[in-house]
Amino acid sequence: MEISDDDILLWLKTPGQQEKGFRALVSKYSERLYWHIRKMVIEHEDANDVLQNTFLKTFRGIEKYKGNAALYTWLYRIATNESLTFLEKLKRRKTVNIDDAANTLDRQLKSEAYYEGDHIQRTLQLAIATLPDKQKMVFNMRYFDNMKYEDISQILQTSVGALKASYHHAKNKIEEYVRHRSGL
Amino acid sequence: MKANLENDEMPYFHDKVKGNPGFSVPEGYFETLPDILVDKLKGELEIGKKQSKSRKSIRSLWHATSKLKWAAAVTLLLMGSAYFLQKDAIQPTSEAMASEEEILQYFIEDAGTLSDEELAMLPLDEDAIDMEIPEEELEDWIENLEDTDLEQLLN
Numbered sequence: 001m002e003i004s005d006d007d008i009l010l011w012l013k014t015p016g017q018q019e020k021g022f023r024a025l026v027s028k029y030s031e032r033l034y035w036h037i038r039k040m041v042i043e044h045e046d047a048n049d050v051l052q053n054t055f056l057k058t059f060r061g062i063e064k065y066k067g068n069a070a071l072y073t074w075l076y077r078i079a080t081n082e083s084l085t086f087l088e089k090l091k092r093r094k095t096v097n098i099d100d101a102a103n104t105l106d107r108q109l110k111s112e113a114y115y116e117g118d119h120i121q122r123t124l125q126l127a128i129a130t131l132p133d134k135q136k137m138v139f140n141m142r143y144f145d146n147m148k149y150e151d152i153s154q155i156l157q158t159s160v161g162a163l164k165a166s167y168h169h170a171k172n173k174i175e176e177y178v179r180h181r182s183g184l
Numbered sequence: 185m186k187a188n189l190e191n192d193e194m195p196y197f198h199d200k201v202k203g204n205p206g207f208s209v210p211e212g213y214f215e216t217l218p219d220i221l222v223d224k225l226k227g228e229l230e231i232g233k234k235q236s237k238s239r240k241s242i243r244s245l246w247h248a249t250s251k252l253k254w255a256a257a258v259t260l261l262l263m264g265s266a267y268f269l270q271k272d273a274i275q276p277t278s279e280a281m282a283s284e285e286e287i288l289q290y291f292i293e294d295a296g297t298l299s300d301e302e303l304a305m306l307p308l309d310e311d312a313i314d315m316e317i318p319e320e321e322l323e324d325w326i327e328n329l330e331d332t333d334l335e336q337l338l339n
Contacts, residue, residue: 019222019225019226022218022221022222022225023218023222026217026218026221026222027218030214030217030218031214034209034214035207038207039205039207042207044207044209044210048213051217052220052221052224055221056221056224056225056228059225114207114208114209114210115206115207115208116206116207116208117205117206117207118206121204121205121206122206124205125205125206140205144204144205
């Protein structure tokens, strides 16, 4: 039986039960958050770092959680911020041109030990790499995680209309990329 | 909602791609993650405790130093006043006055029995005191210093 968020929160805020609460939090949400982060940062080692930071920051800031949004929404928001911050830092270090993003990712995927995608999956990843980070985030959440726009709206603090527009642009760019590259 | 989903579909990619970007993780990754994170958190809490203790000790040390400074200032003021009040009453001859060396000798011989106040009055020979305390030693000292130690020092 899955442990409820209320129990987890109670444990996290009760001295002597915090470790139990933290374990329960990690066990319940690590997989979902990991895939959310991984699709953004691509490499496993980076995703692992960002995920760990997400949980540690969640623990440190648990008193700030007021219950206005569901716990997973709050966690997703922290994970999203952490991922975007990580990508920003990476860009500052490597100064990757958006036109080179697909080529860079191609090399990255070839050397990544934990990537098993076939030709089509790889092509889609290369197309996604050409999108701006926030558009990439919206596309991943909608296309891969099949999340409702309303939920994405709560996580990214953006209106449903703006998200729909963002997804529509992302989809067009991806289709354009695939048509151009693969001659489909 | 159905219309939205249909609109969101991408004809170029089959069902396998949807929901599966092709990434994988090392075996047992999710099972070991809670232990790894709990260890990290414990380490962080330990560091936090130590830092908080150091900060507390430094604060206490600062307060102690401030109190000592005030005490020294008041003592000097009282001594100065006493000197000027007695100056006119007693005029010792130069023979009766002990030389600085004699006073120093007295203090050195009786150093084991000196009170803190007497020690504080010793002429300060700056060359004789090594003020360079290695930072590491100082940190260790501050870390190991209990608040009760300082309280005892002050009483």
